[in-house]
Amino acid sequence: MTISPLSSAIDAQPSLREMIGQKLMLDFRYFCETGDASNCRQPMTQLPPSLQKLLQKYQIGGVILFAENVQGTEQIVNLTKELQKSSQTPIFISIDQEGGRVARINRAEATSFTGNMSIGATYPQHGDKYATEVATVIAKELSSLGINVNFAPTVDVNANPLNPVINVRSFGEDPNRVAKLGAAQVKAFENRGVISALKHFPGHGDTQVDSHTGLPKVGHSLSQIKQRDLLPFAHIIQAQQPGMVMTAHIQYPALDSNTIINSKGERMIRPATMSRAIMHKLLREEMDYQGVTITDALDMAGISDFFTPIDAVVETFKAGVDIALMPIPVRTPSDIEKFELFFDAILTAVSEGKLQQQEVASSYHRIMRLKARIAKFQSSPTTAIAKATLGNPQHRQLEAELALAAITNVKNDGLLPIKPKAGQHIHLIMPDRQKATAMKQALQQATSASIKVTITSLQAYKPERAQRFIADADVVISAHASPQQSAAEIGGMDDVAELKSYELSKHAQPKALLKLMQYAHSHKKASIFISLRAPYEISKYAQYNQAVLASYAYNVDVTEKNDVRGPAYTALANVILGNAEALGRLPVSIDMESLKK
Incomplete structure (x- = not known):
């Protein structure tokens, strides 16, 4: 059943309540009918009556889905149908399905690809081919499930090797390349009826702070900002007016040095999300963006550490942003009561003149025009079509x-390719057992020779045992992935506590890896290093290896018991063993002098 056009909704004079409802996008990642919200970890996979009533009563404009909400093809289709039925007008059903490290749908079902930096590495030889084809596949798969907004592409220019949250989510460090690849993805997404969201405006590429856990500040000059941070956004907006632009919780003094008194009574520079100079004057008036703007999640520490939910939303709307994403948690029935008070407080802000009703109306109409634009693409999803679309052989072939x-x-230095011989011993030093198993299986499948492959997992290993394997090996292959995962990759602010579990490995793994590399080097072993993520780390390890490869990805799919796979590992194995050439090019700069040592 095709969703009818929204011309009547666009032309009608809605109530203030209707307009405010359309300007909110909620998350129902978890929902518990009883208990305390802080302890609720029950995934919302079916829409309960209480949430359906909330969506209907307040005419909420959109929802965002997390991995917990999307646990199987049939379940996702049923959930998106339930969500659409709960709304009088089409609802934005959004997700972060960037590809690579940020992919919410089960990798064994949906095609997740190896991410933006891997696409950037193909640009010198393939141009925007993979950007277009990857976005087309992701859009097809999302559409088949009933998901109509993808918070992608990330068009931040990764100019900082220590960036903890963007790194391989970026196409690279060249703003012109980022612009071209981002434009290709926007066009491909929206040609398939999935709204794209450029992020994170005005640029999150040169920071050392993750806005999930703090408030970054970019000290660039105005000319730097225009030539690097803003260039991809400006290019894509001029090319085709993407459906959405997402804000960054980040301070840019050169764009707006005005201050605000936060909810703690402290004076601070306005984050871009709350800056009218950035979100209205710059983006709308100077860059001529006419589409819908949406905040990054308002529960992130870059905002929530400084502002209450109502203050955050009021300041966001005053800045001219159209949609507040995740403004207040809704996890339990008591949270619904809090939401009702929160909603009334927004209405009060309008009646008291803190928010202008005319601006609220303009924002509402932008949102409804965008919904009308995607309505013509949408029909009710079916499980059969979704199952035939997700991860189908053609999509998996493109992924490979x-x-x-x-x-x-x-x-x-003349080491690659390795031509394996029967009985040859390859020892793997990997970040964890899953990655080691994926690499081992890929190597064994890439050759007909009966080779011996042993494993050291850096998560838990005995140095003496690892050294014995190295001493016995013909070839040592070590791999590392830095920086460690961020909250954006795992899911969101609910996962920040889990990041603490990575702290030990974050500090211990690089030291252990370096010691084992030095041991192999001192024993004159043929040694290969693989950078599995951001390639900046290569300068640290290159001198102890005759060969260095970069894959920009380490996705692992567990398809069956004891069958662990990932497209990057298959590709690496084929390059190492001479079945294929490595034709990618680094999309970021590293210390080349380290390669000569």
């Missing part, structure tokens, strides 16, 4: 092709 096209041969 991208993974291989991205592999970059950074250094090779």
Whole structure:
């Protein structure tokens, strides 16, 4: 059943309540009918009557889905149908399905690809081919499930090697390349009826703070900002007016040095999300953006550490942003009562003149025009079509092709390719057992020779045992992934506590890896290093290896018991064993002098 056009809704004079409801996008990642919200970890996979009533009563404009909400193809289809039935007008059903490290749908079902930096590595040889084809596949798969907004592409220019949250989510450090690849993805998403959201405006690429856990500040000059941070946004907006632009919780003094008194009574520079100079004057008046703006999640520490939910939303709307994403948690029936008070407080802000009703109306109409734009693409999803679409052979083939096209041969002192012989011993030093198993299986499948592959997992290993394996090995292959995962990759602010579990490995793994590399080097072993993520780390390890490869990804799919796979590992194995060439090129700069040591 095709969703009818929204011309009547666009032309009608809605009530203030209707307009405010459309300007909110909620998350129902977890929902518990009883108990305390802080302890609720029950995934919302079916829409309960209480949430359906909330959506209907307040005419909420959109929801965001997390991995917990999307646990199986049939379940996702049923959930998106339930969500649409709960709304008088089409509802935005959004997700973060960037590809690579940020992919919410089960990798064994949906095609997740190896991510933006791997696409950037293919650009010198393939141009925007993979950007277009990857976005087309992601859009097809999302559409088949009933999801109509993808918070992608990330068009931040990764100019900081220590960036904890963007890194491989970026196409690279060249703003012109980022602009072209981002434009190709926007066009591909929206040609398939999935609204794209450029993020994170005005740029999160040169920071050392993750806005999930703090408030970053960018000290660039105005000319730097225009030439690097803003360039991709400006190019894409001029090319085709993307459906959405997402804000960054980040301070840019050169764009807006005005201050605000936060909810703690402290004076601070306005974050971009709350800056009218950035979100209205710059984005709308100077850059001529006419689409819908949406905040990054308002529960992130870059906002929630400084502002109450109502203050955050009021300041966001005053800045001219159209949609507040995740403004207040709704996890239990008592949270619904809090939401009702929160909603009334927004209405009061209008009646008291803190928010202008005319601006609220303009925002509402932008949102409804965007919904009308995507309505013509949408029909009720079916499980049969979704199952035939998600992760189908053609999509998996493209995933494998991208993974291989991205592999970059950074250094090779005559070691690669290795021509395996029967009985040859390859020892793997990997971040954890899953990645080690994926690499082991990929190597064994890439050759007909009966090779011996042993494993050291850096998560839990005995140095003496690892050294014995190295001493016995013909070839040592070590791999590392830095920086460690951020909250954006795992899911969101609910996962920040889980990041503490990575702290030990974050500090211990690089030291352990370096010691084992030095041991192999002192024993004159043929050694290969693989950078599995951001390639900046190569300068630290290159001198102890005759060959260095970069994959920009380490996705692992567990398809069956004891069958652990990932497209990057298959591609790496084929390059190492000479079945394919590494034709990718580094999309970011590293210390090349380290390669000569």
